[in-house]
Amino acid sequence: MASSDLQGMYQELILDHSRTPHGFGLRDAVPSQSHQLNPTCGDEITLQVHTAADGTVEAIAWEGHGCAISQASASLFAELVEGLPVADVEHRIAVFREAMRSRGRIAPDPELLGDAAALGGVSKYVARVKCAMLGWVAAEDALRKLP
Structure with a gap:
C-alpha cells in the first residue's frame, strides 16, 4: 500500500472516530474522573475511568469538544483500553506519549496502540500533539485518582 493510501486510510479512521466516538457520554457513577483543557486551542475533555473488581478497566466514558484529532x-x-489491567493502560499511555513527543522519529507501535497508531503523523506537528494527548492525559490523571 502506498504511503498516500495509508495516510488517507488513517485520516478516514480519525474522522470516523471523531464523528461516532467510542465511549462518548459520561456516567452517573464516577469512581475516577479528570477534566483537561488545552488552552492553546480550547479543546476540552472530561474522562471517567470505570474499573472492575479485578483491577481491569471496565469502561472509559468521556465527553468533550474540540478538533477532530482530540475527539x-x-x-x-477508550476503544483500546477497555478490558485491560490498569498497569497495561498506564504502559500504553507512556508509549503513546513517547511517540507523540518524538516529532515523527518514533512510529507508534500498532501492537500496543491498535488503531491509535494512526495518530502517529500528528507527532510531526508540535501544536497538534496536545490535541492528540488530551484524552490520554485525562486518563492518566483519572487513573492516579482511583481509590
Missing part, C-alpha cells in the same frame, strides 16, 4: 484520540483510547 478521535479520546475515542481511540
Whole structure:
C-alpha cells in the first residue's frame, strides 16, 4: 500500500472516530474522573475511568469538544483500553506519549496502540500533539485518582 493510501486510510479512521466516538457520554457513577483543557486551542475533555473488581478497566466514558484529532484520540483510547489491567493502560499511555513527543522519529507501535497508531503523523506537528494527548492525559490523571 502506498504511503498516500495509508495516510488517507488513517485520516478516514480519525474522522470516523471523531464523528461516532467510542465511549462518548459520561456516567452517573464516577469512581475516577479528570477534566483537561488545552488552552492553546480550547479543546476540552472530561474522562471517567470505570474499573472492575479485578483491577481491569471496565469502561472509559468521556465527553468533550474540540478538533477532530482530540475527539478521535479520546475515542481511540477508550476503544483500546477497555478490558485491560490498569498497569497495561498506564504502559500504553507512556508509549503513546513517547511517540507523540518524538516529532515523527518514533512510529507508534500498532501492537500496543491498535488503531491509535494512526495518530502517529500528528507527532510531526508540535501544536497538534496536545490535541492528540488530551484524552490520554485525562486518563492518566483519572487513573492516579482511583481509590
